[in-house]
Amino acid sequence: MQFKAEVFQNAYLSQGAREVHAIMTITAEEDGSGGMNTGGDKLFGIICDTSGSMEGAKIHAAKQAMARIVELLPLDAYFFVIAGSDHAVTVAPCTRATIENKQSALAAIRSIRAGGGTYISTWLSQALAQFDRMPGAIRQGLLLTDGQNEQVDEPRLAAMLNACEGHFQCECRGVGADWVISELQKISGKLLGSTDIIADAAGIESDFQGILERALSKDVTDVALRLWTPVGARVLFCKQVSPQLVDLTQRAHAVKPQTSDYPTGAWGRSESRDYHFAIEVKPGGVGDEMLAGRASLIITQNRVESKATEARILAIWTDDEAKSTRIERHVAHYTGQAELAESIHQGLEARERGDDDVATRLLGKAVRLAHESGNEATAKLLRTVVDVDNAREGTVRLKSTVAREDAMALETRSTKTARISRP
Amino acid sequence: MFMSPALVCPQGHPSDDIDFCSVCGTKLVDSSTPAPATNCPDCGVPREPAAGAFCEACGHNYDTGAPGQLVWTAEVSIDPALREDGSPEPPAGTAAQQIELTRDSSLIGRRSDRRAIFPEIALDADDAISHRHALLNRLPDGSLVLRDIESSNGTRLNGVDLKPLVDTPLKDGDQITLGHWTRITIKSGEMRRSAASPAA
Numbered sequence: 001m002q003f004k005a006e007v008f009q010n011a012y013l014s015q016g017a018r019e020v021h022a023i024m025t026i027t028a029e030e031d032g033s034g035g036m037n038t039g040g041d042k043l044f045g046i047i048c049d050t051s052g053s054m055e056g057a058k059i060h061a062a063k064q065a066m067a068r069i070v071e072l073l074p075l076d077a078y079f080f081v082i083a084g085s086d087h088a089v090t091v092a093p094c095t096r097a098t099i100e101n102k103q104s105a106l107a108a109i110r111s112i113r114a115g116g117g118t119y120i121s122t123w124l125s126q127a128l129a130q131f132d133r134m135p136g137a138i139r140q141g142l143l144l145t146d147g148q149n150e151q152v153d154e155p156r157l158a159a160m161l162n163a164c165e166g167h168f169q170c171e172c173r174g175v176g177a178d179w180v181i182s183e184l185q186k187i188s189g190k191l192l193g194s195t196d197i198i199a200d201a202a203g204i205e206s207d208f209q210g211i212l213e214r215a216l217s218k219d220v221t222d223v224a225l226r227l228w229t230p231v232g233a234r235v236l237f238c239k240q241v242s243p244q245l246v247d248l249t250q251r252a253h254a255v256k257p258q259t260s261d262y263p264t265g266a267w268g269r270s271e272s273r274d275y276h277f278a279i280e281v282k283p284g285g286v287g288d289e290m291l292a293g294r295a296s297l298i299i300t301q302n303r304v305e306s307k308a309t310e311a312r313i314l315a316i317w318t319d320d321e322a323k324s325t326r327i328e329r330h331v332a333h334y335t336g337q338a339e340l341a342e343s344i345h346q347g348l349e350a351r352e353r354g355d356d357d358v359a360t361r362l363l364g365k366a367v368r369l370a371h372e373s374g375n376e377a378t379a380k381l382l383r384t385v386v387d388v389d390n391a392r393e394g395t396v397r398l399k400s401t402v403a404r405e406d407a408m409a410l411e412t413r414s415t416k417t418a419r420i421s422r423p
Numbered sequence: 424m425f426m427s428p429a430l431v432c433p434q435g436h437p438s439d440d441i442d443f444c445s446v447c448g449t450k451l452v453d454s455s456t457p458a459p460a461t462n463c464p465d466c467g468v469p470r471e472p473a474a475g476a477f478c479e480a481c482g483h484n485y486d487t488g489a490p491g492q493l494v495w496t497a498e499v500s501i502d503p504a505l506r507e508d509g510s511p512e513p514p515a516g517t518a519a520q521q522i523e524l525t526r527d528s529s530l531i532g533r534r535s536d537r538r539a540i541f542p543e544i545a546l547d548a549d550d551a552i553s554h555r556h557a558l559l560n561r562l563p564d565g566s567l568v569l570r571d572i573e574s575s576n577g578t579r580l581n582g583v584d585l586k587p588l589v590d591t592p593l594k595d596g597d598q599i600t601l602g603h604w605t606r607i608t609i610k611s612g613e614m615r616r617s618a619a620s621p622a623a
Contacts, residue, residue: 230448231447289450290447290450291444291449291450292448294440312443
């Protein structure tokens with residue numbers, strides 16, 4: 001497997017300008033060389049809420065979904081299962097997915113009963129112990145819950161997330177509509193996963209299967225995006241912008257002065273992601289050319305770093321306004337996608353607090369942006385919340401009644417971006 | 424490893440990188456005289472200034488005008504399946520050896536100090552190979568030909584016996600078999616930068 005990087009930017013700046021924007025597309029490709037150490041062990045950890053609120057259809061569906069996942073695991077994979085309530089119970093400890101081990105795990109899953117509270121820090125603590133048994137493996141977790149974390153557990157959860165960072169990745173799923181999006185996003189954000197809603201418990205199984213499939217498709221783990229910037233420069237932001245928006249700015253880990261690493265987690269073959277960098281540099285004079293950033297992909301295997309690919313972000317100052325005022329189309333597209341997600345987030349917030357004017361304006365803008373950029377998936381979700389009179393102009397009316405699940409689905413999935421269309 | 428002395432950027436910073444200063448990002452190549460955008464005289468691909476003196480596509484050297492050259496490699500291995508009755512057992516555990524054909528003519532044979540024969544592809548372990556067995560010659564257009572130079576036991580190309588003293592063009596993947604159990608696999612590499620000087 002090998003990585004390729006490509007940078008899209010308009011390097012030209014007007015005199016005195018200091019903000020440089022660039023989109024970097026990174027693609028992992030199977031080249032048959034096997035040069036990179038791929039196809040290592042894969043460890044899949046299921047962390048399932050078994051608190052009292054899960055009682056009934058939810059725990060029944062969750063147990064079925066877990067059993068299905070265990071059945072589907074390839075024999076050379078590894079797995080564990082944790083049931084979480086006031087504390088964590090290791091239903092099946094980290095083990096290879098042999099037929100015998102699957103059988104005993106399935107029996108243990110069948111005996112799970114719902115009861116108790118929601119102390120997610122204890123669940124993650126147990127998951128961390130399991131994942132740390134196989135530090136070289138591709139480590140993917142899946143956390144399912146239906147409710148809010150207990151208030152008293154919040155500080156411990158925050159500390160536990162810091163401890164888990166970099167040790168495993170985790171997808172978060174909320175079943176039903178009684179959980180808090182921002183809470184799960186905190187977990188999935190820190191652990192390089194996504195948060196999504198499973199409105200109906202019947203959908204757990206197919207959702208879990210999708211997560212397992214994606215986890216099994218990964219080939220290399222612990223990949224970091226390394227960004228060098230010149231002395232005096234400042235990184236305004238570093239975001240993953242495709243397939244979904246993830247702001248990595250605060251995740252920077254300084255390697256040395258001027259150089260920071262941003263985590264990107266595990267990659268599978270034929271996977272492609274886009275990143276948006278905004279760098280503020282010292283302004284140059286007309287005719288000056290400088291390197292505003294050098295971005296590379298760093299893979300750490302057995303504590304040895306290797307550079308997979310590299311791309312340069314340039315700044316050239318010009319007095320030709322035709323050059324400096326042009327916005328590169330990839331940059332424009334993803335700036336629009338970020339604005340789309342932000343409009344939805346703020347529009348839903350306004351709607352929640354009863355500010356219908358602001359909500360109508362922002363959700364209308366979102367409809368227009370989704371329409372312009374061809375983001376059909378988000379446009380469809382928006383139509384569950386507003387009636388669209390004119391998508392091109394963004395004229396909408398708020399629906400009088402909206403299912404809570406629909407608003408939550410729009411909120412969680414609005415970070416999925418559309419890929420830029422071919423010119 | 425030999426390290427070149429650190430570059431110094433116009434602002435006076437020592438730079439680890441050769442294109443832009445690794446401290447302040449200032450461009451290190453003199454941008455007032457940008458290299459003219461030209462097409463490669465050999466292959467017509469536009470010149471990539473960042474690639475330096477060589478054409479990225481064919482290896483043409485813009486400074487000396489020398490064309491790029493195909494780099495050929497001979498992979499020498501011992502294939503016990505080639506052994507015929509009466510031949511000695513091949514030595515076990517010998518790894519395949521990659522020999523890059525850097526000369527215009529490479530001799531396949533067995534080393535003889537007494538006769539002062541020092542083949543580029545020395546197959547001393549196989550005593551059914553003549554001291555001077557065959558030649559791999561690189562033609563001016565970069566292609567490679569094989570010539571059996573009247574070896575005692577002959578040379579086979581892809582299983583067919585070669586006529587002595589006749590050149591046969593080679594291509595990537597061709598299999599030369601000779602001696603008791605020696606196999607040579609020809610690999611045509613990518614176009615490579617031409618040698619910096621004729622002496623190299």
